[in-house]
Amino acid sequence: xxxxxxKSLTRNQSLVLSxxxxxxxxxxxxxxxxGLRDQGLRAPVQVYRALERLQALGLVHxxxxxxxxxxxxxxxxxxxxxxxxxxxxxFVICEHCAATRELTDPIIxxxxxxxxxxxxxxLHTSSIELRGLCAVCTAREAEETETTAxx
Amino acid sequence: xxxxxxKSLTRNQSLVLSxxxxxxxxxxxxxxxxGLRDQGLRAPVQVYRALERLQALGLVHxxxxxxxxxxxxxxxxxxxxxxxxxxxxxFVICEHCAATRELTDPIIxxxxxxxxxxxxxxLHTSSIELRGLCAVCTAREAEETETTAxx
DNA sequence: GATGATATGTTATAATATAACACTTCATCC
DNA sequence: GGATGAAGTGTTATATTATAACATATCATC
Ligand SMILES: [Zn+2]
Ligand SMILES: [Zn+2]
Ligand SMILES: [Zn+2]
Ligand SMILES: [Zn+2]
Numbered sequence: 001x002x003x004x005x006x007k008s009l010t011r012n013q014s015l016v017l018s019x020x021x022x023x024x025x026x027x028x029x030x031x032x033x034x035g036l037r038d039q040g041l042r043a044p045v046q047v048y049r050a051l052e053r054l055q056a057l058g059l060v061h062x063x064x065x066x067x068x069x070x071x072x073x074x075x076x077x078x079x080x081x082x083x084x085x086x087x088x089x090x091f092v093i094c095e096h097c098a099a100t101r102e103l104t105d106p107i108i109x110x111x112x113x114x115x116x117x118x119x120x121x122x123l124h125t126s127s128i129e130l131r132g133l134c135a136v137c138t139a140r141e142a143e144e145t146e147t148t149a150x151x
Numbered sequence: 152x153x154x155x156x157x158k159s160l161t162r163n164q165s166l167v168l169s170x171x172x173x174x175x176x177x178x179x180x181x182x183x184x185x186g187l188r189d190q191g192l193r194a195p196v197q198v199y200r201a202l203e204r205l206q207a208l209g210l211v212h213x214x215x216x217x218x219x220x221x222x223x224x225x226x227x228x229x230x231x232x233x234x235x236x237x238x239x240x241x242f243v244i245c246e247h248c249a250a251t252r253e254l255t256d257p258i259i260x261x262x263x264x265x266x267x268x269x270x271x272x273x274l275h276t277s278s279i280e281l282r283g284l285c286a287v288c289t290a291r292e293a294e295e296t297e298t299t300a301x302x
Numbered sequence: 303g304a305t306g307a308t309a310t311g312t313t314a315t316a317a318t319a320t321a322a323c324a325c326t327t328c329a330t331c332c
Numbered sequence: 333g334g335a336t337g338a339a340g341t342g343t344t345a346t347a348t349t350a351t352a353a354c355a356t357a358t359c360a361t362c
Binding site: 161193194 | 340341343
């Protein structure tokens with residue numbers, strides 16, 4: 001699904017978005033740059049500029065705790081589009097394998113809005129990032145502990 | 152309240168914590184360093200090391216979206232301490248004046264835990280940061296718009 | 303074809319964070 | 333008391349992430 005680019009992206013923007021979608025895990029600006037050198041990109045600022053625009057379009061999120069970026073895997077309902085996913089993105093980030101899932105939870109969203117309202121706070125953006133061990137890595141760790149268990 | 156240092160902090164750790172508590176808003180590591188030069192600190196790594204320990208003790212939080220640090224203004228219930236505040240820290244950050252409040256919300260906390268459980272995710276830490284305009288700055292902005300209103 | 307808005311490319315630099323290594327301090331064990 | 337080990341310190345150098353400044357290019361619109 002993931003909603004095709006709504007407006008026309010420029011060349012650099014398309015390149016960066018494709019690179020982000022290709023890589024399964026969050027990528028830093030310099031990693032993106034390295035991957036796009038053969039496509040003609042030369043300097044960090046080119047990547048940062050594309051990322052800035054992509055974020056503004058809601059196609060990309062920045063993972064603050066990682067200094068990295070991911071392609072959005074939802075429709076957060078920026079326009080009149082039906083079936084928008086309610087609530088802000090909640091990122092679940094594995095500290096071991098870097099696998100990252102983007103979830104949403106309307107209750108968290110509502111709660112946050114309520115909180116902001118109570119504070120008289122004009123909410124612009126929210127960043128919610130959960131860090132820990134993903135299911136796969138948890139299983140693998142348990143396995144290893146078993147194997148290496150001191151008897 | 153804010154709970155006095157539970158174990159003995161070292162000199163550098165105390166200095167950094169005091170500096171954080173003194174400044175009302177989040178401070179970057181280099182700003183902290185500059186403020187502590189006359190106390191004998193010389194190099195960034197000294198500040199980062201102190202911050203690392205203080206974070207581990209739960210006395211300091213890192214604001215990921217700001218690359219800055221604040222002293223914790225809650226008791227998140229690390230030990231057997233009674234009257235611990237339930238739920239993870241929710242930071243409300245003004246993008247205009249940098250004023251930052253640390254709140255908690257047990258419902259958000261519960262929801263996050265539930266979400267992690269559903270994913271089979273072993274949750275270590277969570278970072279929740281809301282950005283926008285604080286009440287003061289919202290009021291001031293409205294005022295200015297009034298005054299500068301095109302008639 | 304002038305104007306303005308947006309995107310680009312290039313070079314240099316700022317801001318944030320860590321690596322590596324030598325030395326000190328302090329508790330513990332023998 | 334001296335050996336041992338863990339934690340903290342200080343110092344220098346370097347890595348990583350992000351932006352400033354400036355010149356040029358592209359495209360739509362008038
Ligand atoms: Zn998204
Ligand atoms: Zn994992
Ligand atoms: Zn706190
Ligand atoms: Zn404000």
